[in-house]
Amino acid sequence: MGNFSHNPSADVRSAFEAEIAKELCSSLDEVADGRIKVRHIESDFANLPGVDFTLDLDADGSPVRIAVEALRYAYPRDVQGAVWKLDEFKHAYNHDRFDDLILLVAAESLSPGARDLLRKRGIGYFERNGNLNLKWRNWLINIERPDPPSVRKEATSLFTDSREAVVHALLVNRHKWLSGGDLAAMSQTSPYTVSVVLQELERREWCESSGAGRTLRRRLHKPRELLAAWAAQWTRRKEQRSSWYFFSERPNLLLTKLTDKIESSNPSFDWAFTGTAAANVYAPLLTSVDTAEIIVPPGEAEGLARDMRLKPADKGANVVFVERDGASLLFRDAVPEYPSYFASPFIMYLDLLNGRGRNKELADHLLEKLEL
Known part of the structure; x- marks a missing residue:
């Protein structure tokens, strides 16, 4: 197997990619009962413009390459970016050595919406808890496992005094695309508070986004779910x-x-x-x-x-x-x-x-x- 190149400015990222590549290899070997053998891992960016690493496999005697984009905790917007990179790699791919190319996203954890998006696009995925979804020829690998306690994260509370002001602003303006600055002004809160709320809503997949940087806008697209969550908390409060x-x-x-x-x-x-x-x-x-x-x-x-x-x-x-x-x-x-x-x-x-x-x-x- 190849070695991951060492870049001092990206030590943490390189270590993560190396770890998840190793775990993906182990998972493939386990589920295929030895019928899939990893021959080489390539992570040199000069040879792989656009993706994080590739796995060269021997699957039932056939050479197969898996192009992998690695993510941390990923939601639909993150996955969409990975899909674009994988598609670009596929279009530029040289099939001389490997007739079969499999596209896959490997992540610490994927949200349900992210997994659904990948399935619809025909792209495989792997999560560090052991979840694996992969199609190749007449093979279908679909393993779903519950998250271990160490991976489960308690949801950020949306309904502290300042955060529920942002929630209120989103509900009132539910049909509008809003910037973080817009929401901070409407809710009379700080940009940081707005950012915390929007990150949690994206985690729950209750808001959608458009653009990036200064043009980034969000819109609430599941107002009923947000209102129901607020109601559940509201009825428990004392005043x-x-x-x-x-x-x-x-x-x-x-x-x-x-x-x-x-x-x-x-x-x-x-x-x-x-x-x-x-x-x-x-x-x-x-x-x-x-x-x-x-x-x-x-x-x-x-x-x-x-x-x-x-x-x-x-x-x-x-x-x-x-x-x-x-x-x-x-x-x-x-x-x-x-x-x-x-x-x-x-x-x-x-x-x-x-x-x-x-x-x-x-x-x-x-x-x-x-x-x-």
Whole structure:
């Protein structure tokens, strides 16, 4: 077998390629019960423009060459780049010594979408956990193994205070191609936070990308999956809530009357209606709602309630202050019939997942209107 050339500027990369080449050779020998023998490994870039290394095989007495592109943790976008390199190598390939050429991607780990893309393109793949998919003539090798515990990585949390602001921005702008700078401005977060979220969404294959460098843009293409993941986390959180009573002769005027009171108090902070009453304005379903929920920043509920002359109420309350900041008050919306601030429909949807009354039914109705 040949030796991998030593390049001081790429020691880690060379070591990785050498290791994965050795493991691929061992796997081929094991699954073919000795019918495949590796005769030579070539890794000299001068002889292999475009690919990382090749394996020269003797398969049932026939000379076969496997051209390999090596990747670390690969997702569809990474694999697409490898496919282009392998295709270029194939088109420039000299068949004098080897009539058969097999194209293959070897990786530390491939995402399900990456494996699917390779299968559709007819390109083999190998993963360090032992997964191997390879077609040659009438041979089909397809080995699927679970990842060992050391390879399984805990998913990055998408729903810390700052990261869920990026999630919120992506959901609101789900049909748009956005740069990292666009998302940072919309979500009022740092470029680093945006980058962490986008990397995790790519890992889960919930967003797609276009371009590279300064022209790189992403678009959320699985908004329902992202919203479901946010909902699962949302229902587990604990937050400060307080209940109050406000006299209103007609429940259907509750939001209007409360808006007047809030505006008269002239708060120095943002606020928004959410929950059942607000959602029923956005996506009408219920004939009557007699309780209003209002999002205010932490520590502001008691002072605003006092300015509005509300009365504390454990029973018979019709106003609930929910103390939150961050994503909850981003993308507030106005409804023409009400001179009020409403939380975005995504926040309203999440706040309906509390199991109270007909909130689940209203949440489903709101979700239909969002057309995810």
